[in-house]
Amino acid sequence: MNRISVTVDGTKYEDEVEPRLLLVHYLRDQLGLTGTTIGCETGNCGSCTVDLAGASVKSCLVLAVQADGSEVTTVEGLAQDGEWHPLQRSFHEQHALQCGYCTPGMIMGARDLLRHNPDPSPREIRHALKGNLCRCTGYQNIVKAVLAAAAGGEA
Ligand code: FES
Ligand code: FES
Known part of the structure; x- marks a missing residue:
């Protein structure tokens, strides 16, 4: 297991994760942020797209450990004060x-x-x-x- 520290949609998380855990699974299964969807898990459909440290990435192609120390924004972080983006x-x-x-x-x-x-x-x-x-x-x-x-x- 690896210890990671990630800020997701403005909230900081510290977690132990398997080195092989995909970022999309970390977001959905460990943090419960199921707004990011999984269509293919092979980088083809784009449904899992999130922002990682200012870059748009397909989160099924990134390991959770690669997000260590970074900020992630998902679709769930876009609305502000109850107002849609x-x-x-x-x-x-x-x-x-x-x-x-x-x-x-x-x-x-x-x-x-x-x-x-x-x-x-x-x-x-x-x-x-x-x-x-x-x-x-x-x-x-x-x-x-x-x-x-x-x-x-x-x-
Ligand atoms: S789930 Fe299809 S590109 Fe990631
Ligand atoms: S896949 Fe159904 S709205 Fe795009």
Whole structure:
């Protein structure tokens, strides 16, 4: 077992973990933060996307021990004071989800895009989210939601 210290969504945790434990399993099973979903566990679907030390990562491709000493933000850390994050609001308003399974990863990926490119084109949004798969929506409303959040300028 390895001892790790990680700040997740603003809360500091100290835990003993197996060296082989994936970050996504640590978040979901050890911390109970099940907002981050698991679609494939092979790095293909993007549903498990989180922010690790300022970088967008697929948390099924990262070991929990690699997050030691870092800050992690999950979709559960985006709402503030009971108010949705602008991307959460725009996904809701633009009907950018059906089953919602991909949505945490889509929102985290879109958040990363807007941090680097606050005014993306539809093509840039599609390119940025190409590692995030959705089986339901056909993507059109996801692109619209990201454009709407970008137009709002607060995301
Ligand atoms: S669960 Fe991580 S990319 Fe699919
Ligand atoms: S809304 Fe169902 S997978 Fe995207």
